[in-house]
Amino acid sequence: MAVTTRKRAPWLAMRVLAAVAITVAAWCAVALVDAGVDDVQRDAESHAPPPPPPIANEALPKPGRLFVLIIDSLRAPRAENMKTVRELRGESLFVYVRATRDAATVPSMRAAFTGRTQRSIFAFVRNFGHHSGTTPSLFSQAAEHGHRVATFSDGAFYEMAPGIADPRPNAIPPGDEETCQVRAFHEALDVFRSGADDVVVFHLTTVDHAAHTHGPGTAAYNRAFEVADQLVREANAAVPADATFVVMGDHGHDELGRHFPGLDVPTVGLYRGPAFKPGSVLGPVPLTIHRYLMSWALGMPLSPDYRGVGAPQVLAGPTPPADYRSPLPEISAEFLRAKRFKWLGPLALLVALGGAFGIWALGAVRFTAGRAALTILASATLFGAWGGFLAHHRLVTVPPTTTELLFNWALGLMIAAWAVVMRLTRRITATWIALAIPGLLLY
Numbered sequence: 001m002a003v004t005t006r007k008r009a010p011w012l013a014m015r016v017l018a019a020v021a022i023t024v025a026a027w028c029a030v031a032l033v034d035a036g037v038d039d040v041q042r043d044a045e046s047h048a049p050p051p052p053p054p055i056a057n058e059a060l061p062k063p064g065r066l067f068v069l070i071i072d073s074l075r076a077p078r079a080e081n082m083k084t085v086r087e088l089r090g091e092s093l094f095v096y097v098r099a100t101r102d103a104a105t106v107p108s109m110r111a112a113f114t115g116r117t118q119r120s121i122f123a124f125v126r127n128f129g130h131h132s133g134t135t136p137s138l139f140s141q142a143a144e145h146g147h148r149v150a151t152f153s154d155g156a157f158y159e160m161a162p163g164i165a166d167p168r169p170n171a172i173p174p175g176d177e178e179t180c181q182v183r184a185f186h187e188a189l190d191v192f193r194s195g196a197d198d199v200v201v202f203h204l205t206t207v208d209h210a211a212h213t214h215g216p217g218t219a220a221y222n223r224a225f226e227v228a229d230q231l232v233r234e235a236n237a238a239v240p241a242d243a244t245f246v247v248m249g250d251h252g253h254d255e256l257g258r259h260f261p262g263l264d265v266p267t268v269g270l271y272r273g274p275a276f277k278p279g280s281v282l283g284p285v286p287l288t289i290h291r292y293l294m295s296w297a298l299g300m301p302l303s304p305d306y307r308g309v310g311a312p313q314v315l316a317g318p319t320p321p322a323d324y325r326s327p328l329p330e331i332s333a334e335f336l337r338a339k340r341f342k343w344l345g346p347l348a349l350l351v352a353l354g355g356a357f358g359i360w361a362l363g364a365v366r367f368t369a370g371r372a373a374l375t376i377l378a379s380a381t382l383f384g385a386w387g388g389f390l391a392h393h394r395l396v397t398v399p400p401t402t403t404e405l406l407f408n409w410a411l412g413l414m415i416a417a418w419a420v421v422m423r424l425t426r427r428i429t430a431t432w433i434a435l436a437i438p439g440l441l442l443y
């Protein structure tokens, strides 16, 4: 009896150790991928061509004022057919915009107004601790240049708070969502007309909500676009010719009204103002272009924080300075994928080995079909709930690529299989951990 008890205790300790090891390994895999991505980005930046020499007559346009209407989930094909947008194209710059990889509002706003996309997978962890909002952005730069910024939103700009002198809600009760937002929109126009704020940004969410709830093609969806079009018309009339009026989307949505990380949901931007060539067309360009274009509209130098394409050909006014002619390169997901191509061979081998070993070690004997189904169901519920939690709290993740997922999963499976073979843990426990942990960390 005593012998059995003594024998069992170390086994329990070993099982706990194995579980901890699996968790740590999953984190390490994420960290490795993250470090690799960061390394590739740093490398690309260090090899960027030097900025072109200054030109004698280069200058910034004189400081302007800016009114921005952000239509949440402004789907590109639909936006192009908005009546007022079509009418305004002749006198404006029209931009085809690629959504960020993390096609949700908060990361999209961050990309558009900071001018760079998030680099680290761990950035979402840092977001837990930085609710005060310390991200330098177009807003903080505008404040430094003496512009007063007002935003009307439902909290989407919280990370960029320091530069925003006048943060307000995008809905003023009473009434339904449309009534409340239209009322707040009129307040935004009044604020702009009064001259109290030089930069006014209004974030309209009715289109996004109609797309999610009712879906494209429904009466409610069409109604939301009609209202949005009316607001574009009103804002265009309210913004004088010497100021810049912008209509933009944070991302688009698909035929079912959805937008989620990894989905191709392009949007558009429209710039009407003295700083842009009328009738010009740009793109498709990344969402970060907005920092570039808005900086020019405000007559500010381009921040070195901006990472992306230059578009001097669409800028009106003086000859743009070197930073506008040749900004630092954008390190896009596409670019990274191309660079990572050389990893694919060993990775495929690892995946094959890990998968085969995992299936062999985990898939036999007492692992019944019922248990397997239950495990998959429970994992799916867990992932769904975790995703829902993230979405609800507007936390931000940069989702990994399929390759990263496979890599992490293979690693998890290998360690789990090793733990089973070494009799450190039961198959069912190992399977649970292998399925759940990497998924949770990478969602």
Ligand SMILES: [Zn+2]
Pocket (backbone or CB within 6 Å): 073, 208, 209, 212, 259
């Ligand atoms: Zn949405």
